[in-house]
Amino acid sequence: MxxxxxxxxxxxxxVNLNEWNEDIAQEIAAEEGIELTADSFKLxxxxRDEYINNNANQPNERNMVKGLKADWDGKLGTKELYSLFPKGPAKQAGKVAGLPETRRKGGY
Known part of the structure; x- marks a missing residue:
């Protein structure tokens, strides 16, 4: 689809996060003007795992860094997350991940 x-x-x-797959992620990313990498997919x-398996949790950037540090090659901080998703890792990565819009404060 x-x-x-x-x-x-x-x-x-x-609207339905179960309709998401990596091809859909690529299409959304293209709309957003970003190219997805292996690190993008780690995030x-x-x-997706946090949302689906942790009571619809949508972590902030600090918690993203904490949660990803063990699996990340090289230095990881919010700067690296923003280099992957310049409009904000919480909102833009969440959108590409097929998740509902986060209600967290912050522009987009």
């Missing part, structure tokens, strides 16, 4: 066939909210977030998969 292509992204165009999926229901999305007014801000472009998927995306971490966010």
């Amino acid at each position: 292509a992204l165009a066939d999926l229901e999305r909210d007014a801000h472009g977030y998927l 995306i998969n971490f966010l």
Whole structure:
């Protein structure tokens, strides 16, 4: 199924997170003007796991860094997360991950 066939909210977030897959992530990322890397998918998969398996948790950037440090090659801080998702790792990575829009404060 292509992204165009999926229901999305007014801000472009998927309505049904179960319709997400890596091809859909690539399409959303292209819309966002970013290219996904192996590190991008580490963050995306971490966010999906937190949301799906931890009571719809949407971690802030500090907790993303803490949760990913063990699996990350090289230095990891919020700067590295922003280099992957310049409009904000919580909102933009969450969108690419097929999750609902976070209600956390911060621009996008």
